Amino acid sequence: MTVSLSGQEIAKQIIEHLPDAIIETSNSTVLVKSESLFEVAQLLNSRPELDFNYLTSITAIDYYDYFEIVYQLISLNHNHSLVVKTRCYGRDNLTLPSVVSLWRGADFQEREIYDLMGITFDGHPNMKRIVLWDGFQGHPLRKDYL
Numbered sequence: 001m002t003v004s005l006s007g008q009e010i011a012k013q014i015i016e017h018l019p020d021a022i023i024e025t026s027n028s029t030v031l032v033k034s035e036s037l038f039e040v041a042q043l044l045n046s047r048p049e050l051d052f053n054y055l056t057s058i059t060a061i062d063y064y065d066y067f068e069i070v071y072q073l074i075s076l077n078h079n080h081s082l083v084v085k086t087r088c089y090g091r092d093n094l095t096l097p098s099v100v101s102l103w104r105g106a107d108f109q110e111r112e113i114y115d116l117m118g119i120t121f122d123g124h125p126n127m128k129r130i131v132l133w134d135g136f137q138g139h140p141l142r143k144d145y146l
Contacts (some may be wrong), residue, residue, distance in 0.1 A: 052075050
């Protein structure tokens with residue numbers, strides 16, 4: 001079983017390198033600005049003392065006022081885990097940076113979020129629908145989908 005790292009402790013380390021990246025923290029999560037997401041992910045992946053080398057999952061939640069995207073990370077070498085969140089505001093042209101270059105496991109998960117929620121991931125090598133067919137109108141997991 002992995003040890004869940006404190007969001008506040010990890011945020012301190014992130015702030016040392018990216019002072020404006022953090023929005024808020026809790027005991028188990030770090031909420032980062034969407035424009036800083038890739039840099040934070042790169043830091044968490046590359047720092048030897050953190051070494052988050054495995055992405056367990058990515059999911060998106062539609063709170064109607066905003067979308068929250070949740071990344072669950074694990075370090076297989078250090079046996080610890082962390083939840084990183086970011087938010088997208090608005091309903092149109094939602095974009096986040098892709099983390100596929102850091103964790104190959106993000107490939108299908110980012111495509112699924114794109115397909116079902118309508119969030120595009122910049123830099124993704126194959127950003128197209130994965131569940132629904134080409135030409136399908138809308139994104140069926142959105143709260144405003146009819």
